[in-house]
Amino acid sequence: MNSAHINNSDEFIVIELSDSIDLHCFHPKDIKDILNEFLDNAVTKGYKKVEIIHGKGKSIVKSIVHNYLKKDVRITDFFDKPGNWGTTIVIMKNGE
Numbered sequence: 846m847n848s849a850h851i852n853n854s855d856e857f858i859v860i861e862l863s864d865s866i867d868l869h870c871f872h873p874k875d876i877k878d879i880l881n882e883f884l885d886n887a888v889t890k891g892y893k894k895v896e897i898i899h900g901k902g903k904s905i906v907k908s909i910v911h912n913y914l915k916k917d918v919r920i921t922d923f924f925d926k927p928g929n930w931g932t933t934i935v936i937m938k939n940g941e
Contacts, residue, residue: 862886865896868906876909884919888939901931 866883868876880897887895899906910933914923919938926932 864890864892864894865898867898868910869898869900873905873909876906877913880910880913880917884917884935884937887935887937888919891939892937893939894937895935896926897933897935899931899933907931907933 862883864887866879868879871879883895883897897910899910907930911923914920914933914935920935921938922936923933926934
């Protein structure tokens with residue numbers, strides 16, 4: 846019988862990336878790495894705009910997202926989705 850050892854602290858989850866991502870199921874400490882992968886994918890696929898769903902709640906994840914986006918050279922702008930402050934719209938540089 847074959848078996849595999851899973852180290853839960855370094856377990857990887859594979860997710861299909863598109864032009865939006867829902868961060869509800871991720872721990873705040875992982876958000877920056879996830880955003881980096883997500884934005885890399887957006888550049889590769891040539892998306893003009895993407896959506897990041899972080900939720901309304903206490904805005905801890907939203908704060909992490911916005912602080913990360915302020916420093917990212919791959920984007921030109923970001924703002925709350927009209928009528929839904931639990932989602933951030935990101936305008937990509939490669940989409941100009």
